[in-house]
Amino acid sequence: MNFILISLKRISLCALGLLAVVISISAGGLTLRGVGLSAALASDGLPAWAFLWDPTVQVPSPTDTPNTLPGSNAAFSWKQARDLFAALDWHPDAHPAMPDIVANGRKPDIRACGACHRVGGTGGPENASLAGLPVAYFVQQIADFKSGARTMSGPQRPSTQFMLASVKSMTDTDILAAAEYFAALKRKPIIKVVETETIPKTGPSRLFYVRSPDGGVEPLGQRIVEMPDDVNQFELRDSRATFTAYVPIGSLAKGEALAKTGGSGVTAACALCHGPDLKGVDAIPAIAGRSPTYIMRELYEFQHGGRSGEASAPMKQTVEKLSQDDMIALAAYVSSLDP
Numbered sequence: 001m002n003f004i005l006i007s008l009k010r011i012s013l014c015a016l017g018l019l020a021v022v023i024s025i026s027a028g029g030l031t032l033r034g035v036g037l038s039a040a041l042a043s044d045g046l047p048a049w050a051f052l053w054d055p056t057v058q059v060p061s062p063t064d065t066p067n068t069l070p071g072s073n074a075a076f077s078w079k080q081a082r083d084l085f086a087a088l089d090w091h092p093d094a095h096p097a098m099p100d101i102v103a104n105g106r107k108p109d110i111r112a113c114g115a116c117h118r119v120g121g122t123g124g125p126e127n128a129s130l131a132g133l134p135v136a137y138f139v140q141q142i143a144d145f146k147s148g149a150r151t152m153s154g155p156q157r158p159s160t161q162f163m164l165a166s167v168k169s170m171t172d173t174d175i176l177a178a179a180e181y182f183a184a185l186k187r188k189p190i191i192k193v194v195e196t197e198t199i200p201k202t203g204p205s206r207l208f209y210v211r212s213p214d215g216g217v218e219p220l221g222q223r224i225v226e227m228p229d230d231v232n233q234f235e236l237r238d239s240r241a242t243f244t245a246y247v248p249i250g251s252l253a254k255g256e257a258l259a260k261t262g263g264s265g266v267t268a269a270c271a272l273c274h275g276p277d278l279k280g281v282d283a284i285p286a287i288a289g290r291s292p293t294y295i296m297r298e299l300y301e302f303q304h305g306g307r308s309g310e311a312s313a314p315m316k317q318t319v320e321k322l323s324q325d326d327m328i329a330l331a332a333y334v335s336s337l338d339p
Contacts, residue, residue: 049293051152051157052207052208053155069236074088076236084105084111084112084162085111087103088115090240091240099178102114106174109168113130116162124208124291125207125208125293126159128294132186132339134283138175142179150306153304187339189338191292192243198218198220208226208227210227226243229242229244250329252333255329255334258330267318267326273314291335292334295334296327299327
């Protein structure tokens with residue numbers, strides 16, 4: 001393990017600096033009551049829609065009744081889905097053998113990586129996709145969590161609290177096993193980005209947006225609203241769950257200009273470090289096709305001091321002039337690309 005950490009220090013700061021991939025865990029939350037447009041703060045404040053957490057949502061009690069999903073021969077109950085010390089494996093033939101730290105974690109503190117980030121490493125709007133992350137990059141991010149160089153703004157969401165508790169107890173062997181497993185997974189397109197002025201009315205959720213069971217529409221405003229297409233499939237932790245991300249009209253063109261040219265000095269072209277297709281280079285993570293909600297959180301954290309690791313300096317310079325509208329545009333464009 002030490003050779004990975006030593007080699008990381010030799011990688012250029014630019015290589016490690018751009019768009020760090022947060023490795024925070026989801027505690028899940030079912031649909032009952034929502035946080036609509038009023039949750040978004042002023043443009044110079046915390047973008048609350050990207051750090052969604054509503055502890056007042058009452059989650060139904062889990063049952064032992066087995067559930068099935070299309071395309072899988074497996075069956076799991078809601079009680080199993082709430083157990084973060086066991087990763088639900090809906091498609092066991094679609095990935096390599098899971099190390100125990102990914103499949104089960106280790107009680108009392110280490111949740112199973114595959115429970116919240118899914119067995120396929122797809123994650124969700126409330127956390128991060130881990131599939132295809134470079135091993136060295138993964139290792140460095142865990143080290144930053146442990147040292148306190150990686151923090152999270154906004155409310156103390158259980159996703160962050162569980163992650164911090166888990167990493168404190170992870171050994172070098174645990175970290176390397178998880179890093180190698182997720183690095184071997186191929187990323188797949190699961191997010192559709194849609195420009196619009198109005199969106200399906202949002203319903204209640206703890207950590208991510210869902211459609212209201214009552215139907216209707218609401219204005220999008222200057223935010224990104226990313227919803228699972230099938231809430232039950234996502235909540236049952238199936239890696240094949242897909243999402244629709246609603247973004248303001250004009251976001252894709254504006255984001256493309258910023259990403260490709262830097263916007264006449266507003267930022268730097270993403271391809272300089274992340275490669276021409278933004279699919280990563282060596283230890284630099286791919287950003288194409290990632291959750292726009294996640295990307296927005298990362299841009300905000302870099303700009304507001306939530307990333308203080310040595311490798312964060314170049315990224316801080318890259319984001320210091322971005323407005324939140326710029327961040328929204330960049331997140332929308334990058335997410336729209338084929339991973």
